[in-house]
Amino acid sequence: MGIRERNRRAVEREIDDAAMRLFVAQGFDATTTDQIAREAGVSPRSLFRYVGSKEDIVLRDMLAAGESVLAALRARPAGETAWEALRAALHVLEDNPPDRALALAEMFLRTPSLRARRLEKRLAWLDLLVPEVTRRLGRAPGDLPDPAAHAIVSAALACLDSATEIWARRGGSGDVVALFDEALDAVRHA
Template sequence: MSHGEPVPIRERTRRLAQTELTSVAQDLFLEHGYEATTVEQIAAAAGMSKRTFFRYFPSKDDLVIGKYDLFGDRMADALDARPADEPVWESMRRVFDITLDYVRDDQQRARNEAMDRIVQSTPQLTARYLEKLQRVQVLLIGRVAGRLGLPPSDPRPAAIVGAAFACLQAARASWLGSDQSAPFDGYLDRVMGTVTVAETPAD
């Protein structure tokens, strides 16, 4: 599927099912612990068979880490939706708007932080998380290269995407360390505003 094409209905349905399964599983993980929660329990809580579960996720680990695939797909779709003549750095800032609910909503933030602790305390999940994070950035690097008219081998799109994610992490750490009375998007605007990106076309 090329950039900008609508997501087929079947794929949208699949993503919705994966999102629902992930939500159900997270509730069970937080209640019973990751190791103690079985695929059978997750499937039953979601109202499906174990066999159906495996249509969406190959394993319990994949379910936990799969949210980063979904997140990456959402970011890629968001970047595709930005105006083609918009500066790339501004487009990246607008793409990060999809992270705001994960930070501003107290319940969502608490759940995500709990899941992050599970990932960080489970070596195989940590390793796969790093792989998925790299995949998310690769998805965006190709799109940024296309917008700038640069070949995929050019290092500049990777530098832009890497810098944008570093800004996102810095803003999140700063906001979480504050009294959180100021909105997170203000932190994100301020941090990303400290970086100047040259919109350099191909040589």
């Protein structure tokens, strides 16, 4: 990575950190892009060179997170079922510090526009994960997604969202991983 890219990432981190401080202190909707720019030490014009919207600040890393899940899924042992492999692969998302994860989860609960953008970005994960789950199911890849693989990935992501929402509604108490496992078990064995 060259110096230009390192500088860009450093500025992005400063913007993200400044925005999160403001979002937590005064709420997502009450925070303006001008306030974020001021807090990050950049001009409003410069801010928009790094992000397209406030939602993009919060959701910047979602595609990279989906790619991390895919890499973890591909690395799972061949003998695991699609469910087992996907469950284990989704655990790579635990790396987010708990206080930041809680702040994000609470923001999603309170902000419909942010929740909608997260769903939009999460749908891209289907394109990433369905082909690998299709392969694990022993089915030939095709031009159209496999309905079983699509359903498994969709259900696992819904369980992840449910666990995160419940954890946030409980104020971050309890173990979000245990909630995810409980939700996944309910879907698989109901």
